[in-house]
Amino acid sequence: MEKLVPIEMNINYQHYRLNVSPIKRLLDVLREDLDLIGTKECCGIGECGACTVLVNGRAINSCLMLAVEADGADILTAEGLSNNGRLDSLQEAFLEKGAVQCGFCIPGQLIAAKYLLTQNPHPTRQEVEEGMAGNLCRCGGYERIIDAVISVAEKGEKQK
């Protein structure tokens, strides 16, 4: 067995000390070691965006990052979007606008949208299209995902 490496991460505002295999991806550690199953795997090569999480505020495909590389990082997954049972405005907007069909891509879409709005609180439609282009939705719910993101931007709430 390979030697385990001790790392520390803040995930969804909680501190974790973990011993992880150096060959495990951040995605594996989130899903398998921590049961944070909201982060999904589809393509495994950074093309579909289903595994998107925020690492130090940046949207990252967690299938392309080793867990050891995230040592010391602040991480936000879909599970961390709501606060004490209060939904994030993006989550509410996704439900309200009908952006959720099968739901498998949705955690990644939400995190990508979160990142987009922190970078650019008032995006144009085209900027939303560009910002969300790395997240595939085979149910084809793109129009409504874009509508949801824009509706949150229009409300003008500051993204945390």
Place this chain on the structure above:
Amino acid sequence: MNLQTVGTSPHRGGGFERITGQQKYVADIKLSGMLESKLVTIDSAHAKILSIDTTDAKKIPGVRLVMTSADLPQPVPRFGPQIADRPVLADGEVKFHGEPVALVVAETIEAAEEAVRLVNVQYEELPVAFTVATALDPAAPLVMDASLRPDEPLAKTNIFKEHHFGWGEIDDSKADLIVDNTYSFPMVTQFAIEPHAFIAAPDKDGIAVWSTIQHPYWLQKILANLLNLPLSKVRVYAPDPGGGFGGKQHTKYEPALVFAAVKLGCPVRLVLTLEETFQAVRRTSCDTHIRTGFTRDGKIVFQDITANYLLGAYVDIADRVVAKGSYAGAGPYNVPVVRIVSRSILSHTPPATAFRGFGNPEVNWAVESNIDEAARLLGIDRLEIRLRNLAEKGDKFIPYDKPSDGNWRQTVLRAAELIEWQKPLLPSHHRGIAVGIKLGPTTGLSYSLVRLLVDGSVIVSCGTSDMGQGARTVFAQIAAEELGVPYEKVNVIMGDTATVLYDQQTSASRSTVLMGNSVLKACYSIHAQLKTRLAKVYQIDESEITVEHGKVKLPDREAPIAELIKSALGKLGGEIVGVGEERKDAEKDHPLGGSACFYEFNCTAIEAEVDKNTGDITITRYVTVSDVGKSINPMQVHMQDEGAAVQGLGHTLMEHYIFDEKGRIRNLGAADYRILTTMDLPKEFYSETVENADGPGPYGAKGMSEGALLCVSAAVACAVGDAIGTTIKDLPLTPERVWTAIQTQKSISSPQ
């Protein structure tokens, strides 16, 4: 009828779980002591397996089993929804690129992956048939062993079946114009974002299986047969799939997992990679040769269609796709003479299976493109030529099937209005319009259980799979409506064959109609029981009480059911249980085994800009209008139709498998096989419905969600054809293909 919940758009059932990351798909389920597994494949589309050496693989620490077909009961068990042709693991021969030859089971996924690399498979490459032409070549290798179908005259060919439909005498038909073309539809894959996943576990003296399956009861039947177990000992859990689109209808690798789990006595999980899903499921590709005869004024005189669909190495449900996909090939038109010949051709490619539209889009785009060409040649408007031939409500446009069940003209005219068909366009912009039709289910059987609890809340239990279409929401709305309770108080339980009543399948856009009616009937049963109880409680005659649409009418007052349930149930409380059964029986002499339950009808109209220098297509406006009878949940209806449009634009503009000369797929996975992203959307998008409450489902609903995919390719190709003055005959309409067509057209129109 004054409806409260039906016709509104409450939040999607299961939506909260999906936005908070709590929704559990199969790959999210962990069982104690569960082992991981991986498939072993070889890089060949057709090969004889000489030997499989598992010695080194078994030495990897943590590896518990390397199972080949030699470890299975002999002869190797076979299965399949139409014919039991598919071995649990490759049996002496690999018949398509990606067919598993072994299954490695280990304590960790890393150990399984390492062991897979150490399984030493010696094989001899064999000739490959992976196109219609190579499979039909008399010298082609036989894909299916003839002994699997001893009584079939075609057994010594690669044609699995040939279907003949039609009416009238084609040889006697006279036409002023005959348009004669051959069109090809590419091989594409379902690409659900959730890759298929399976878990098998011994369950007392039976077996339990978790699968991303759309048809859990069909899987249950297949596993019971393979293991010689009674149905009651095979429990299938089917958590909501993360997208299905047909690709998760039928059994795939569950049998291999079940044999491994039984052998090891513990749970075993297999999660496919996206690449592996490409090799597990795909749509039938198709070459359609079509001759369409017209009178001078654009009336269709005959349609003569030969559709060669390419199946994979195993039939799966694809021969049914061929039959049902080509059957209504002549379209929603009144055509005096029709001849349809469709062939299910086996090949050394991944097994084709159901995919939204079920074989219809393949032929639709050929039929509709021919009509466009005729309009060009006859100088008739392309909308007008369709209206001249379109069947009116009640017309027997397929003489031996259900007559037209909708005001289809209304749908077409609305689409034309939304695309502003008559308005002048910028010179670089062009329009296309097309119609599509598909039969709903031909048979069906759906049971449901509805429980009205003492506190006025409701549990609906039904075997439909909610793979994104929103079935949970719709059934909750129906129960809420009929039992007079708020939508939020209805809980819908699905996905467990041991506790949920039988449902035939989730396909053919059936569930709103068939399961919806079943839920409705279960609610009616509750109404009847409630009446009996209330009559006793109030000591009046049952005839003095009316229970309907969520309300109770007593001689002196009217109240919602939820208010009276407590007094009706009395001191002991409990619940009232209603069972619903909806069936559509088979019809013995019908060519498909049953007539259409309803038709899905759609008109799609688009406006596109074609860049003549690059061949690039930009969709500037997209209109989809579907006749849905009645929207139980209007938002979900639009979500479905928009999604169908986006999916249809995929095979229209960019999606296709690329094979090398040995029949191996060279663009497996998300990097080299592109689907639409947010960057590829139409600039403007309009989705509308026509609702005349003329469907057989609850409140007049028809099935929907496949309709809006049927004629996407035709609508886009017709706009491109209008732009470049010629008919494009191959999909997808890549810039290269369009540019080449433009150049060819130029060289024809200005000969040197």
